Amino acid sequence: MTHLASRSAVLGTALLSLLTVPAQAASAESLPKPDLAGLQGVLRTAVEQGAPGAMARIDDHGSVGRAAVGLADTTSGRALGTADRFRIGSVTKTFTAVVLMQLADEGRLDLSCGVSVYGHTGAVQGYYTYAFASKDGRRSLTALATTSNNGAVLGTMPGTLESAFCGKQAKARRAVPAGDRHEDVAPGVVRD
Numbered sequence: 001m002t003h004l005a006s007r008s009a010v011l012g013t014a015l016l017s018l019l020t021v022p023a024q025a026a027s028a029e030s031l032p033k034p035d036l037a038g039l040q041g042v043l044r045t046a047v048e049q050g051a052p053g054a055m056a057r058i059d060d061h062g063s064v065g066r067a068a069v070g071l072a073d074t075t076s077g078r079a080l081g082t083a084d085r086f087r088i089g090s091v092t093k094t095f096t097a098v099v100l101m102q103l104a105d106e107g108r109l110d111l112s113c114g115v116s117v118y119g120h121t122g123a124v125q126g127y128y129t130y131a132f133a134s135k136d137g138r139r140s141l142t143a144l145a146t147t148s149n150n151g152a153v154l155g156t157m158p159g160t161l162e163s164a165f166c167g168k169q170a171k172a173r174r175a176v177p178a179g180d181r182h183e184d185v186a187p188g189v190v191r192d
Contacts, residue, residue, distance in 0.1 A: 033060075040069065043067055044069050047069050054070055054080075055069075056068075068082045068084065
């Protein structure tokens, strides 16, 4: 495994662990405060295993917790700070898919299906949300697709994802109601 692939696998595993935590019904008062020291330790481990830097942000009912370790710029040696930002863009779709496939291939992730697919929830303006959860509720994944430039893909996304995660041929079906479809526009163009 190359150094980059190794780093990607470590980071992907960390990200995947956030996706696979079961949803729990609990009031805000009963949830423990985020363990920023523990989070800092996890980020430090990622750096020790080869990542140049790692950062995380936790938004918790109006309060924000941040942690960062490592380098923001490997050329200059500038340290990564909690105020730094980075743009992920669409690279996460491919990255997440590759990590999920790799973990499943290694037998470290069981993608046993019983998938529920939900269309547009309205939770994120301008995006459709597709939620996948195992029947026992122990595993879930949420995927977002922008409505601004993926018109042709949106309708077949649930069937495609179900096929990929369940290993069965799923019928392509249109999940986006006709009234919710949007015209295709170039990335970065904002429309009312």
